[in-house]
Amino acid sequence: MGTTRTIKNKHAANGSGIKGSKASKNGPQHDGVIKAKKNGPKTPQPGRGINGRPNIADILKKRKKRVYTEKELGIPELNKITPVGVTKPKGKKKGKVFVDDRESMTTILALVQAEKEGQIESKMIKARQMEEIREARRAEAEAKEAERKAQFDETKESLRKKRKKKHGKGGEDEDINGFKASLAAEGTKAAKPKKKRVSFAPE
């Protein structure tokens, strides 16, 4: 005969005990009274044979086939290439790693600031060097200009002296011709040829 068992606290068995709650809805409804199942006649277990010994076929089925890893078998590894980004580190947290503590932030900040200072410094040095080069070029150009001017003045002076000498000795025409020739040699404006003129014959 089966025995009956009562549970005093029926809410404990049915979850929270609140009417509409999930726990009260789900599960079997048995008002706290559980009837024990009758013990029927024992059925033979599937793995047992007639004498109570396990069948050979069942044993073969049950035994799991061991799967060997490549390491265990000692097979030489293939020469495969795995890109750096593809390999995933084991045991590392997936997803983003946030920087919120002051120490790590200060470290990043120091790195960034040092890098930026270096960049600005190199920029300044470069700018200064360029400025120096420009200054040197300007000085050179000025020196050249001064030299050219001096040479021009010298030539003018020499011509003036020559003219004075000639004036004292020979005629004026010769002197003028000489002056014109020297001017042409200097690269100043050459004498222009006379313009062609057209005139109508009188009637």
Added chain:
Amino acid sequence: MRPLTEPETKVVFDKLANYMTDLKSLIAPLDDGDRYVFRLNHSRVYYVRLSIANMATSISRDALLSLGTCLGKLTKTGKFRLHITALPILAEHARYKIWVKENGAQPFLYGSNVAKAHVGRWSDDCPEHSGCVVLSMADIPLGFGVTARSTAEARRLDPTGIVCFRQSDCGEYLRDEDTLFAG
């Protein structure tokens, strides 16, 4: 809303370092034990007190419009773009400054670059293509930009020549009103 990751922090600091000298003061602890932190919401980076950031966690991401000071926006390519809202922070520790005269303030606030004729004075030893803060002669920050010429070069420039390329100006508060804080 979430804190920044390491590469994001680096990008943000990198951009800020173009304009500022003293970055450490940004994350220095305050007298009351609080400190400022960086928070990301809808790809915008906010510079906010930790206590306020903690309180803001009770507001859902979609409902949170803004908190603290919006520094700028992280683009989808991973770059960081400074907004005009970051100007007070930049101006406080500016690396290089350009003061514009009265006649130059309005053209700048309308979105044009700074011409040499409009410059009242500028920081010495300023290399070209470096970040600078543009101020009025009364020391009121108007915006920020990138120098077009070094100080030495700019001295030889003609009055119409550009000395600073505008990046952001206070006029954006009106011009970009719709997109500045959302969208």
